[in-house]
Amino acid sequence: MRFWAVCSLLVLLIPSADPVAAAQIDNSGFAARVLDLTNAERIRAGLSPLTSNPQLQSAAQSYSEVLASSSCFAHTCGPVPDFADRDRQAGYSGWTSLAENIASGYPTPEAVVAGWMASPIHRANILSPDYREIGVGVAREEGQFDVRWTQEFGSRN
Numbered sequence: 001m002r003f004w005a006v007c008s009l010l011v012l013l014i015p016s017a018d019p020v021a022a023a024q025i026d027n028s029g030f031a032a033r034v035l036d037l038t039n040a041e042r043i044r045a046g047l048s049p050l051t052s053n054p055q056l057q058s059a060a061q062s063y064s065e066v067l068a069s070s071s072c073f074a075h076t077c078g079p080v081p082d083f084a085d086r087d088r089q090a091g092y093s094g095w096t097s098l099a100e101n102i103a104s105g106y107p108t109p110e111a112v113v114a115g116w117m118a119s120p121i122h123r124a125n126i127l128s129p130d131y132r133e134i135g136v137g138v139a140r141e142e143g144q145f146d147v148r149w150t151q152e153f154g155s156r157n
Contacts, residue, residue: 062090
């Protein structure tokens with residue numbers, strides 16, 4: 001009896017192999033949660049929270065989709081290999097500071113923010129007083145369980 005209970009529990013923990021189910025994630029809900037968690041880290045460090053910016057949001061979402069639709073995982077993938085150019089093309093102009101965080105393999109907003117906070121370079125972007133605005137992108141690789149995450153940070157005059 002104990003064996004079946006353990007097996008039943010394990011089945012609940014294994015993601016569905018159904019590609020349709022795998023593709024269904026709450027992009028806007030996940031992005032909003034990443035923003036909340038990022039701002040919680042900033043507030044804990046005595047910094048002002050970041051404001052969501054629609055142009056940075058568009059750039060971040062587009063780049064997450066590029067990462068999810070290709071075998072490339074770097075800051076230089078796709079037809080626009082420079083994140084400053086991607087942000088500019090999304091309409092984010094007049095900026096004084098820009099940065100980008102990307103991640104893959106984290107299934108939840110909590111996990112990805114914890115991963116970024118454990119990385120000195122990504123943590124420095126999150127906790128930089130140089131940034132006042134943010135966009136967050138989320139996309140799942142087609143038919144896979146891997147989520148691609150992007151944060152675009154910026155400040156303008």
